[in-house]
Amino acid sequence: MATTSSSFSIIFGLFLILGVAVSQSEARAFFVFGDSLVDSGNNNYLATTARADSPPYGIDYPTRRATGQQIGSSESPLPYLSPELTGQRLLVGANFASAGIGILNDTGIQFVNIIRIGQQLDYFRQYQRRVSGLIGEASTQRLVNQALVLMTLGGNDFVNNYYLVPNSARSRQYSIQDYVPYLISEYRKILINLYNLGARRVIVTGTGPLGCVPAELAQRSRNGECAPDLQQAAALFNPQLTQMLQGLNSELGGNVFIAANTRQMAISFITDPQRYGFITSKVACCGQGPYNGLGLCTPLSNLCPNRDVYAFWDPFHPSEKANKIIAQQILTGSSQYMTPMNLSTILAMDSQT
Numbered sequence: 001m002a003t004t005s006s007s008f009s010i011i012f013g014l015f016l017i018l019g020v021a022v023s024q025s026e027a028r029a030f031f032v033f034g035d036s037l038v039d040s041g042n043n044n045y046l047a048t049t050a051r052a053d054s055p056p057y058g059i060d061y062p063t064r065r066a067t068g069q070q071i072g073s074s075e076s077p078l079p080y081l082s083p084e085l086t087g088q089r090l091l092v093g094a095n096f097a098s099a100g101i102g103i104l105n106d107t108g109i110q111f112v113n114i115i116r117i118g119q120q121l122d123y124f125r126q127y128q129r130r131v132s133g134l135i136g137e138a139s140t141q142r143l144v145n146q147a148l149v150l151m152t153l154g155g156n157d158f159v160n161n162y163y164l165v166p167n168s169a170r171s172r173q174y175s176i177q178d179y180v181p182y183l184i185s186e187y188r189k190i191l192i193n194l195y196n197l198g199a200r201r202v203i204v205t206g207t208g209p210l211g212c213v214p215a216e217l218a219q220r221s222r223n224g225e226c227a228p229d230l231q232q233a234a235a236l237f238n239p240q241l242t243q244m245l246q247g248l249n250s251e252l253g254g255n256v257f258i259a260a261n262t263r264q265m266a267i268s269f270i271t272d273p274q275r276y277g278f279i280t281s282k283v284a285c286c287g288q289g290p291y292n293g294l295g296l297c298t299p300l301s302n303l304c305p306n307r308d309v310y311a312f313w314d315p316f317h318p319s320e321k322a323n324k325i326i327a328q329q330i331l332t333g334s335s336q337y338m339t340p341m342n343l344s345t346i347l348a349m350d351s352q353t
């Protein structure tokens, strides 16, 4: 029953697409924090079970190797633990994300050696010291203040904690109605720490439609319908997150935090996959068992011939095509998806000041 949302890195995914969009518009550093939806490979430098550097991950890379980290594009930030992240490359930004982690320290406890969010922020502090050594303190502060930051947390606090096993410790401690506000209040502290470290433009994604991923269809669904308990959790979490971010913004007196309703974005292509060019939103491209939703994507898995027509790459993670749709909505989406505004509006605003 244990679901391991262990792997991976939508390398070619969300952060890469956003990072390129941002760096094309102006010289602006890009920092990424959070979990596996944005991990570009830090876990591959750790002795952990939550990693994604075995084939066929990476099949869509230019090199078709599974390195678990993005390569090539000099505009995109490297994983913080990459030995190549030195000198001028530091000025582009860094990716601190780590698969399996959550808002809470006890999330992902089944994985050893993942980089919890507090540690990610410590690395960010260390990063700033390193950059100060290169360009001085004042310039470093400016670089950080002007950077764009992407933060993705929360999904694992349900999948790899509350709902990990029946009768989990957290589910005995809290009803889901009480667990969500607890998560939000802890998340708020993390975001204030991030602000205090200098971040001034932070895109915060909600959780996806957790109950609709192939892994949950395989394990919790009778007839292919989305798992109701996880759907309820995501439905509670996302609006409370947006509300908390708006509260923080009015306290801080600026649009520091921008909520991206990735759940709503994903629901659109899950409920009407054909409209987005997918043949299915239920079956993963790579996996095994019902919906290809069991286990990890390994060399022994079923692998679909055309990844572009699948909404899910593996049992947990959206395909590259799906991530492109999400990235596009973050850039140009309406207020249904982006609060208080979309990224292109922000970039336009910032380039005028």
Ligand SMILES: *[C@@H]1O[C@H](CO)[C@@H](O)[C@H](O)[C@H]1NC(C)=O
Binding pocket: 104, 105, 118, 186
């Ligand atoms: C999580 O761990 C960090 C580092 O040990 C600690 O500072 C933080 O307070 C912990 N968070 C919670 C909610 O206990």
Ligand SMILES: *[C@@H]1O[C@H](CO)[C@@H](O)[C@H](O)[C@H]1NC(C)=O
Binding pocket: 331, 332, 333, 334, 335, 341, 342, 344, 345
């Ligand atoms: C982005 O947000 C702005 C302001 O809310 C809106 O006018 C615009 O239609 C959105 N989309 C694009 C492509 O800018």
